[in-house]
Amino acid sequence: MNVPDIHRTRIKICGLTREVDVDEAVACGADAIGFVLYERSPRHVTPQRAAELVRRLPPFVMPVCLLVNASPELLAATLDAVPNALLQFHGDETPEACRVSGRPYLRAARMAPGFDLLDFAARHPDATGLLLDAHVEGYGGGGKVFDWSLIPANVPCPVVLSGGLNPANVIDGVMALRPWAVDVSSGVESAKGIKDAALMRRFCEAVREADARIADSLT
Numbered sequence: 001m002n003v004p005d006i007h008r009t010r011i012k013i014c015g016l017t018r019e020v021d022v023d024e025a026v027a028c029g030a031d032a033i034g035f036v037l038y039e040r041s042p043r044h045v046t047p048q049r050a051a052e053l054v055r056r057l058p059p060f061v062m063p064v065c066l067l068v069n070a071s072p073e074l075l076a077a078t079l080d081a082v083p084n085a086l087l088q089f090h091g092d093e094t095p096e097a098c099r100v101s102g103r104p105y106l107r108a109a110r111m112a113p114g115f116d117l118l119d120f121a122a123r124h125p126d127a128t129g130l131l132l133d134a135h136v137e138g139y140g141g142g143g144k145v146f147d148w149s150l151i152p153a154n155v156p157c158p159v160v161l162s163g164g165l166n167p168a169n170v171i172d173g174v175m176a177l178r179p180w181a182v183d184v185s186s187g188v189e190s191a192k193g194i195k196d197a198a199l200m201r202r203f204c205e206a207v208r209e210a211d212a213r214i215a216d217s218l219t
Contacts, residue, residue: 007214009174009207010181012064012160013188013200015043021195022056028197028204031181033057034088037078038068042192043185047074047081054082064106066090075101088131095124104128106160110135111146121156130155131183134163145169148177167202174210182207 013025014034025033035050036043045053047065054063062085065078069091078085079101087105089098098105107127109120112135121130132151134144145164158180161173166187174182186192188199 007178007180007211009179009211010160011204011207012181012183013185013195013203014064014066014183015041015185015189015193016053016195017043017045017049017193018195019053019056021197021200022053024195024197025200026056026058026061028200029208030061030200030204032062032064032086034064034066034183034185035082035085036066037070037074038066038090040068047077050078050085051081054085062086064088067093069093079103086128090131090133095126098124099126106131108133108162111150111163113147113150115150117150117155118152127157129158129160129180131160131162133183148173151177165203167199167206170203170206171210171213174207175213178214 010031012032012034013030015036016022016033022033035045035053037047037050038044050065057063063082065082065085066088087101087103088108089105090108098107105127106129107124108131109117111132134146160181160183161177161179162183165173165182165184170182184203188195188203190196
């Protein structure tokens, strides 16, 4: 997956809606904070609300704005409100629709038996990475783990592992797949859109434990 042998796995915590959760996620060591700009999601925030929350982020913590088949108006409003965000296209967007913003982006792939990830990657050569999620109704956030054996070994760009991750299973995911990053939402919640500080902390600690185990195995 184009990941060096010794690598610090990046952590993205997604679906934040409250200031206290943003602050706790940063304190736990998250590298990226995700905001869902999809009206049908229980974690939905407006571009303006996302901008308010992003202003709490310190340097080197990346805001990510998740969009699902967004209208041109919503995309423009997002770009205007959060100009420093990485975009995450999580719907059925074409490669051309992803490129139109002119901004770096992640492309979500909804993993299921028969899905050709290598062909999907080839059709999105401009993506900075592929976020691999379970194929669930509602475009993510379903807390469902997909079959990790569906991921080919030679994905040509950085992989972000998502889909049902939590403090109990993320060590296995990192050690088995060595992704560039991991993404968590429902696995660190007390309710949809409400993050649990203790779970976020345990998740980040588990990722660091997995990195340490990998490093130890290479020495």
